[in-house]
Amino acid sequence: MDVRELGEFGLIARLASGLGAASDSRLVMGIGDDAAVWRTGAGAYAIATTDTMVAGVHFLPAKVAWRDVGWKALAVNVSDISAMGGTPTFALVTLCLPPETAVEDVDALYAGLRECAEAYGVTIAGGDIVSAPVLSVTVALMGEATVSEAGEPLLLRRDAARMGDAIAVTGPLGGSAGGLRALVEGTSAQHADLVAAHMRPRARVETGNVAVRSGVRCGMDISDGLVQDLGRVCEASGVGAEIRMDDVPLFAGLGEAFGDDAARKLALTGGEDYELLLIAPDDVLRASGLPLHYIGRITGDGEQRVRVLNAAGNEIAIGTPGWDHLRPHAEPRS
Amino acid sequence: MDVRELGEFGLIARLASGLGAASDSRLVMGIGDDAAVWRTGAGAYAIATTDTMVAGVHFLPAKVAWRDVGWKALAVNVSDISAMGGTPTFALVTLCLPPETAVEDVDALYAGLRECAEAYGVTIAGGDIVSAPVLSVTVALMGEATVSEAGEPLLLRRDAARMGDAIAVTGPLGGSAGGLRALVEGTSAQHADLVAAHMRPRARVETGNVAVRSGVRCGMDISDGLVQDLGRVCEASGVGAEIRMDDVPLFAGLGEAFGDDAARKLALTGGEDYELLLIAPDDVLRASGLPLHYIGRITGDGEQRVRVLNAAGNEIAIGTPGWDHLRPHAEPRS
Numbered sequence: 001m002d003v004r005e006l007g008e009f010g011l012i013a014r015l016a017s018g019l020g021a022a023s024d025s026r027l028v029m030g031i032g033d034d035a036a037v038w039r040t041g042a043g044a045y046a047i048a049t050t051d052t053m054v055a056g057v058h059f060l061p062a063k064v065a066w067r068d069v070g071w072k073a074l075a076v077n078v079s080d081i082s083a084m085g086g087t088p089t090f091a092l093v094t095l096c097l098p099p100e101t102a103v104e105d106v107d108a109l110y111a112g113l114r115e116c117a118e119a120y121g122v123t124i125a126g127g128d129i130v131s132a133p134v135l136s137v138t139v140a141l142m143g144e145a146t147v148s149e150a151g152e153p154l155l156l157r158r159d160a161a162r163m164g165d166a167i168a169v170t171g172p173l174g175g176s177a178g179g180l181r182a183l184v185e186g187t188s189a190q191h192a193d194l195v196a197a198h199m200r201p202r203a204r205v206e207t208g209n210v211a212v213r214s215g216v217r218c219g220m221d222i223s224d225g226l227v228q229d230l231g232r233v234c235e236a237s238g239v240g241a242e243i244r245m246d247d248v249p250l251f252a253g254l255g256e257a258f259g260d261d262a263a264r265k266l267a268l269t270g271g272e273d274y275e276l277l278l279i280a281p282d283d284v285l286r287a288s289g290l291p292l293h294y295i296g297r298i299t300g301d302g303e304q305r306v307r308v309l310n311a312a313g314n315e316i317a318i319g320t321p322g323w324d325h326l327r328p329h330a331e332p333r334s
Numbered sequence: 335m336d337v338r339e340l341g342e343f344g345l346i347a348r349l350a351s352g353l354g355a356a357s358d359s360r361l362v363m364g365i366g367d368d369a370a371v372w373r374t375g376a377g378a379y380a381i382a383t384t385d386t387m388v389a390g391v392h393f394l395p396a397k398v399a400w401r402d403v404g405w406k407a408l409a410v411n412v413s414d415i416s417a418m419g420g421t422p423t424f425a426l427v428t429l430c431l432p433p434e435t436a437v438e439d440v441d442a443l444y445a446g447l448r449e450c451a452e453a454y455g456v457t458i459a460g461g462d463i464v465s466a467p468v469l470s471v472t473v474a475l476m477g478e479a480t481v482s483e484a485g486e487p488l489l490l491r492r493d494a495a496r497m498g499d500a501i502a503v504t505g506p507l508g509g510s511a512g513g514l515r516a517l518v519e520g521t522s523a524q525h526a527d528l529v530a531a532h533m534r535p536r537a538r539v540e541t542g543n544v545a546v547r548s549g550v551r552c553g554m555d556i557s558d559g560l561v562q563d564l565g566r567v568c569e570a571s572g573v574g575a576e577i578r579m580d581d582v583p584l585f586a587g588l589g590e591a592f593g594d595d596a597a598r599k600l601a602l603t604g605g606e607d608y609e610l611l612l613i614a615p616d617d618v619l620r621a622s623g624l625p626l627h628y629i630g631r632i633t634g635d636g637e638q639r640v641r642v643l644n645a646a647g648n649e650i651a652i653g654t655p656g657w658d659h660l661r662p663h664a665e666p667r668s
Binding site: 014114 | 436
């Protein structure tokens with residue numbers, strides 16, 4: 001059997017099960033959430049995450065600016081820290097470079113990394129540079145958890161959704177997937193906003209901080225598509241979910257660019273928007289004061305899956321729910 | 335200009351200079367040592383490092399066992415933590431996998447990672463799995479610094495060598511490079527000990543801990559070759575160094591396998607031995623009680639370079655001093 005047959009999530013489950021129970025009692029959250037969390041001292045908790053971008057797989061060097069690749073390589077990691085309600089601190093950057101890589105391209109990539117680091121208060125503290133046949137950038141990002149006055153970590157977990165909870169997102173969806181489509185179709189000049197959403201995602205660090213301080217305990221960032229990511233919350237929490245399609249906020253201009261049906265599909269399954277998905281009782285979400293889009297509700301545990309409903313309350317079939325890194329769709333990823 | 339012309343260390347210097355001064359006052363050690371160090375709380379300091387192994391560059395899949403690749407991918411990172419005098423804690427593992435990779439090979443690689451994690455008390459807490467044209471394994475490893483009773487971090491730094499200090503190593507050198515040579519020449523069956531030194535390196539965590547508690551303040555691990563690595567200490571500390579060739583401990587069987595001249599060259603320039611290089615006043619090193627090999631002395635700051643001396647005290651020319659990841663030697667790396 002090859003890894004493509006097993007798929008990314010099958011492989012992660014297989015490898016994680018082989019690891020057994022963590023031997024270190026300081027570990028609060030291991031494999032299976034947006035980032036790992038462990039205790040580093042009295043009332044102090046580290047968060048750590050890592051994400052890789054491979055040329056030709058996660059971005060097409062001929063179609064995008066190196067500076068944007070650098071920004072995105074760090075921003076997607078910042079998003080994982082925000083998806084735990086934490087704040088990023090220090091990063092390690094690994095560059096795998098073919099020997100013929102132009103130094104100017106590496107300069108531009110690093111300029112984008114620096115720009116993103118400054119935007120989120122991250123210090124690049126080290127890394128590794130190696131020769132490789134294919135260019136890739138891997139960022140390992142550390143951060144710290146938001147902590148209660150009693151010294152307990154306040155986290156956005158995937159396994160904390162409860163029946164009746166409201167489901168909200170922090171911003172419009174589908175822009176990134178629309179930008180990818182524009183890049184692939186060669187129409188990026190007409191769709192600069194969409195391309196920017198794809199290559200210059202913003203992480204919701206402040207929003208995540210406010211959410212956990214307001215008592216929100218369940219959430220993640222939308223990296224692989226709303227339906228797929230919400231499906232993971234359902235699986236981890238042992239619940240189901242309903243989304244009201246008409247309440248899902250579409251990225252501005254998405255319908256005009258691709259038509260309403262395609263726009264909806266991009267918003268539901270496109271991925272890489274890096275908005276936060278927040279799940280909590282209505283009053284908790286409303287008391288947070290955050291400007292949220294309420295899109296659905298957590299249902300009983302009969303079926304641990306996501307149902308997308310139209311205005312009449314009937315389920316809409318949506319096909320492939322999102323992105324699996326080892327089982328690519330027919331479309332290129334970017 | 336391409337990155338090969340600039341070389342790994344030129345590129346690191348270029349990128350590091352672009353980062354400017356760290357904006358985060360908690361950073362104790364950034365780019366330029368074996369690992370980064372920062373303060374996480376009262377009397378608590380995090381250490382973080384990352385290292386990548388690329389198939390065909392850092393190991394030849396056809397010639398080595400996947401389990402050994404997994405061991406080594408983590409062990410070289412553990413060595414970086416030990417090279418700061420610290421103790422490893424949590425790891426993130428990134429696998430870049432071609433879709434046709436056999437699941438059994440990934441299982442074996444992960445078994446080696448787990449074996450190494452258990453040996454050094456490391457918990458694998460997360461990571462990333464992505465599709466890529468070339469297989470690589472990147473480990474980001476976190477650890478904690480050894481701390482004095484006053485709560486100050488006790489570190490092995492590269493910039494703390496002083497004139498007159500003794501230079502010691504914690505074990506024999508050249509075994510790993512000899513193992514690489516045996517693998518390349520197809521004689522690994524006759525040289526199992528050397529191949530084991532190459533694929534199953536041991537990190538000196540306990541030794542590093544004892545060294546910093548004994549007052550040793552300067553050191554690193556020998557990853558790119560004794561002469562090149564000691565040269566970095568010289569550069570960082572603004573000193574020179576003399577090595578007595580006859581006192582450099584050779585890995586057992588190295589002379590018999592390749593002849594005395596080649597054995598000496600492997601020990602001086604081979605790299606990947608992961609023994610520690612410890613530099614301190616004689617009495618500090620001797621009081622540590624560690625079983626050390628004393629191989630030389632730090633000299634004045636006239637020339638910030640390493641001189642290798644024969645029994646008569648004359649300098650020996652040694653050619654290429656060690657490994658640069660973007661400017662490979664004529665020989666393959668493994």
